[in-house]
Amino acid sequence: MTIEFPSPTDPAADRAEVFVRYLDYFRESLLAKVSALPEAELRSSRLASGWTPLELVKHLRWVELRWIEWGFQGRPVGDPWGDRRDDRWHVADSETVDELAAALRAQGVHTAAVITGTDLAAIGQPGPRWDGAPPPPLERICFHLVQEYARHLGHLDIVAELAGGPVGE
Template sequence: MTSFPEPTNPAGSRSEVFLGYLDYFRDSVIDKVSALNEPELRRSRLPTGWTPLELLKHLQYVELRWIGWGFQGRDVADPWGDRRDDRWYVAPDETRADLVAALRAQGAHTTAVVTAHDLAEIGAPGPRWRGADPASLERVLLHLVQEYARHLGHLDVVAELADGPTGE
């Protein structure tokens, strides 16, 4: 588990700070999902109806959409592959191990992209931006940190209801 990137911990760059938070949040999500038993992984405990596995897959696709499809402007076959019928979706044959591996691989890709680019660099034009000017890498990373923090809080509630691990 990555330790929390305390504001008093020295960092060599703003990129390192962003990556520290993303690694921490990603590892925390994985730890919480890994601690849940199999029935809880596919069960929704909230009125919105999402499951922990759906959240795990969603976060992998969030990074893919913002880093690969967005910032890099890569052609992505199915950028919304975490959705079906306007909600998050995990197929019955998708496993926790597969989804954790996909999230870790996406995280490694994000790290490689961030370390190879300046935070002020503007993303490539493409469909991710929906006709707007592409954002800088820094703005994309700030959005990803927000997305992870928000969803980790959601997962905290679900884990508590399932008698799983909570808090940091």
């Protein structure tokens, strides 16, 4: 699926729609870059930090889960750090790019429903996500998610270029 960049000049009903458009764009751009990489590049790393493109896909799904479900909504999550093992991102050998992409997209559907169905000024539920700090409003969480995606998509741009994959937007 290809989504055009959400130009600031495109009309939007409200700020929630703007956040959803950017998150959808970044999510689909990330998945397009990952799906264009050769299979061998998906589970290997070209970086000293050691993360792989598949680990990044899984990580971003869990980022949305932690910030929206576990944090803002205050839902119990059995293992909110399920994208990690031994203090680093982890993808099991049995996990496929298709499964991870589907999980990320499904999480995105949930995120979009929360953003469009909730006042952006609403304050998140108190809980362990905030580590004792007061919960932030949904709008601040949305800003955080946008910057998280933008930053990681930039990282993936470099990895894809090194791997001979697609470059640019």
